[in-house]
Amino acid sequence: AVRPRVLSGIQPTADSFHLGNYLGALRQWVAMQDTHDAFYCVVDLHAITVEHDPAVLRRRTKVAVAQLLAMGLDPERATVFVQSHVPEHAELAWVLGCLTGFGEAGRMTQFKDKSSKQGTAGTTVGLFTYPILQAADILLYSPEPGEGARAVPGGVGGRPPTGERALRVPVGEDQRQHLELTRVLAQRFNHRFGETFVPPEAHILQGAAKITDLQEPEAKMSKSASSPQGIIDVLEEPGPMRKKIMRAVTDTGSEVVHDEEKKAGITNLLRIYAALDGTSIPDLERRYAGSGYGQFKKDLAQLVVDTFAPIRERTLALLDDEKQLDRVLALGAERASGVAARTMETVRDRVGF
Ligand code: ADP
Ligand code: NA
Numbered sequence: 623a624v625r626p627r628v629l630s631g632i633q634p635t636a637d638s639f640h641l642g643n644y645l646g647a648l649r650q651w652v653a654m655q656d657t658h659d660a661f662y663c664v665v666d667l668h669a670i671t672v673e674h675d676p677a678v679l680r681r682r683t684k685v686a687v688a689q690l691l692a693m694g695l696d697p698e699r700a701t702v703f704v705q706s707h708v709p710e711h712a713e714l715a716w717v718l719g720c721l722t723g724f725g726e727a728g729r730m731t732q733f734k735d736k737s738s739k740q741g742t743a744g745t746t747v748g749l750f751t752y753p754i755l756q757a758a759d760i761l762l763y764s765p766e767p768g769e770g771a772r773a774v775p776g777g778v779g780g781r782p783p784t785g786e787r788a789l790r791v792p793v794g795e796d797q798r799q800h801l802e803l804t805r806v807l808a809q810r811f812n813h814r815f816g817e818t819f820v821p822p823e824a825h826i827l828q829g830a831a832k833i834t835d836l837q838e839p840e841a842k843m844s845k846s847a848s849s850p851q852g853i854i855d856v857l858e859e860p861g862p863m864r865k866k867i868m869r870a871v872t873d874t875g876s877e878v879v880h881d882e883e884k885k886a887g888i889t890n891l892l893r894i895y896a897a898l899d900g901t902s903i904p905d906l907e908r909r910y911a912g913s914g915y916g917q918f919k920k921d922l923a924q925l926v927v928d929t930f931a932p933i934r935e936r937t938l939a940l941l942d943d944e945k946q947l948d949r950v951l952a953l954g955a956e957r958a959s960g961v962a963a964r965t966m967e968t969v970r971d972r973v974g975f
Contacts, residue, residue, distance in 0.1 A: 626788035692936035703954030
């Protein structure tokens, strides 16, 4: 069967992924390894766009990979790799950077947000060109005819109307502008140098839930913005995990009902429960009718602990066997390089190297 290709990346910028990462992206990555020709990378090159400590980055990269495997990514079914292990990412980023207008790059709203947080001294050129590296991450894996999808009759020369050379990228709202830039750069390159890249399509993740901060339920749960009490780490010990859920901010009422406006806290907890348990929110409302917040939170805490305890244990076991982890990463790098090297060969030739 023909499987469309999907490409996604995550930064190794924390010691653990969090509940939002898991329910909003990583759980779907695992599901998609069976329906897609999946390429998943830990984007360590992106992680140095802000000041970093080399030893910490090296550790976080390993921990990130271990967590992905512990969540169920299978290195035989999906290509799991570290971005810096495939030097073509940086090379293609340079070429694409030379096709990007300075003003065009300057319109990226995420840069404006991030640079205002970093201040003038902390704002690097790397942070500015971040979306161009992201475009390279994606376009390197443009499927060729016969690769990642069935061969296109007639070969190159225009995007097949059947979408068989599909290149899908899961994106949240905040990444849409970067994906659009990637599409523009793909088309620009193709127009100038000949058909090379497949412009990627935005892919809506099935069952992805947007999780909010446990202490500020109107704000997104985020590793950069949430306080320790507002965020649940995948690798957290069961004790603190339970406490955080029991202490999650709710309203002064007592009914477990979904109400985005008036009961943002309970609504977020219902979303987490439904996503982890597979029960619909209306069914949960019925189940907890009249029982108050206490029992609901207790059950949810158990559900979260039961979900993450095995992932935590597997992660620690994987980190204990560094040789095995390195073998997995070498396999991922080899597979990714196979595709990336072929793309770059074409790019170099077309650009005139
Ligand atoms: P953070 O926002 O904590 O910095 P990232 O931006 O690194 O996390 O996000 C990595 C992935 O996790 C992205 O696909 C993003 O959409 C998803 N994600 C992050 N936070 C949440 C959240 N609170 N709810 C749902 N998905 C999230
Ligand atoms: Na973010």
